[in-house]
Amino acid sequence: MQYYERNRLKSRVKAVSVMQKKIKVLFVLTEGWFFLSHFRPLAEAISSTTTHSGTIVTTLGNTRPSLEELQLETISLDFERASFNPFSALKLLWNLRKILRKERPDIVHFIALKPIIIGGLASLFLREVSKVYHLTGLGYLAKGKTWLAKTKKNIIFRMAAFFTRQNNSWLITENPDDLAFLQKYGATKTNTSLFGGAGVDPDYFTPAKTRKSDQVHIGYVGRMIWSKGVDVLVEAMNKLRERGISVQLNLFGTPDLANPKSISYETLERWSQLPNISWHGGINDVRKVWAKCEIAVVPTRIGEGMPRAMLEAAACARGLIVTDVAGCRHFVEPQKDGLLVPPEDATALADAIELLVANPRLRKTLGENARKKILENYTEAHVRSAILKVYEQVRVNGKNETGQ
Incomplete structure (x- = not known):
């Protein structure tokens, strides 16, 4: 069975002289939908130049047409995100290495922890290839407390740190805590950049008009997995109901069945039977959420790089309530542009919601x-400019490494 398949965009087949050869960037990540939802500006940065071309290696699913609309060539590679089988990992490593050797990219951009580890190993001896390691969050692995979890954490993060120390490598993190964490394991202290997520388009996500309603609406947008803290938000709603506070919670998102921490459909339907809680499933146009909801809540239990749902709600000028974890706390300055609450604290979350429900002027401010x-700092334009500078610098470092 063929493990990966390739598709070339006919629109990109052009007669180009050797002197005009484009810099080839290869994006490697686990899921095509993740790129579409979070990293469009990276593709737009590539397509905005006449000097670069882009290819994405990922589990495509039904995302190929949308990725090709971004002028990306596509290579399907099944990352088996839910698999913990070491033989599957070795097979993935072998096939990714074959792709890298065949494609001969100038730059490989590995996005998230699994592609960083698999990709770092697959490209270890490809000195002519410049590598960008883009950490989008630490996940539960960084929180492991058992002996086995600590051992796994030590091995994985030391490997990731080792890859970033090569002269032809560059490390991108999305908040200072993640950078400091990886540097404790020996990551580079020089070839680094801090990206506040992948940026949002402030002309697309604009402030919504204030609704006239007797009831304030709260919105949650994200995957339905336990680490996102949706259950804590539901518990906070129960506490508000006990206090006699009338507020409507709207949940938008679907279970992530490839994630072992996914919330079941049965649980979501049960929550939706509770008073003033509605689960709406997935949403294609997030602006409709923030046109309806005055308050945005990001109740995550763990650090997430820089949550996109938070940035989109901020661009729409919604009142933010987020947990005090890496990423969230680096965007929200308490009482200035949002409220911070401890993770997994339903009482504190209920208090923050009650405060914003009772104070429309504070919500607005x-x-x-x-x-x-x-x-000032989190637009797609910022990201497009920054990523091209990273690509330029990592190639300079790579040429110095190989003596070109």
Whole structure:
């Protein structure tokens, strides 16, 4: 059975002289939908130049047409995200190495921890290839407390740190905590960049008009997995109901069946039977959520790089309530552009919601300040400019490494 398949975009087949050869960037990540939802600006940065071309290696599913609309060539490679089988990992490593040797990219951009580890091993002896390691969060692995979990954490993060120390490598993290964490394991202290996520388009995500309603609406947008803290938000709603506070919670997102921490459909349907809680499933246009909901809650239990749902709600000038974890706390300055609450603390979350429900002027001020912060540092334009500079610098380092 063929493990990967390739598709070339006919629109990109052009007669180009050797002197005009484009810099080939290969994106490697586990899921095509993740690129579409979070990393479009990277593809747009490539397509905006006449000097670069882009190819994505990922589990495509039904995302190929949308990825090709971004002017990316596609290579299907099944990352088996839910698999912990070491033989599957070795097979993945072998096939990714074959792809790298066949494609001969100038730059490989590995996105998230699993591609960083598999990709770092697959490209270890390809000195002519420049590598960008993009850490989008640490996940539960960084929180492991058992002996086995600590051993696995030590091995994985030391490997990731080792890859970043090569002269033809560059490390991108999305918040200072993740950078400091990886540097404790020996990651590079020089070839690094801090990206506040992949940026949002402030002309697309704009402030919504204030609704006239007797009831304030809260919105949650994200995957339905336990690490996101959705259950804590539901518990906070129960506490508000006991206090006699009338507020409506709207949940948008679907279970991630490839994730062992996925919330079941049965649980979501049960929550939706509770008073003032509605689960709406997935949403294609997130702006519709923030046109309806005045308050955005990101109740995650663990650090997430820089949550995109938070940035999109901020661009729409919604009142933010987020947990005090890596990523969230690096965007929200308490009482200025949002509220911070401890993770897994339903009482503190209920208190914060009650405060914003009772204070529409505070909601408005926090939302306006959050959008201002987006405009200053978190737009797609910022990301497009920054990533091209990274690609330029990592190639300079690579040429110095190989003596070109």
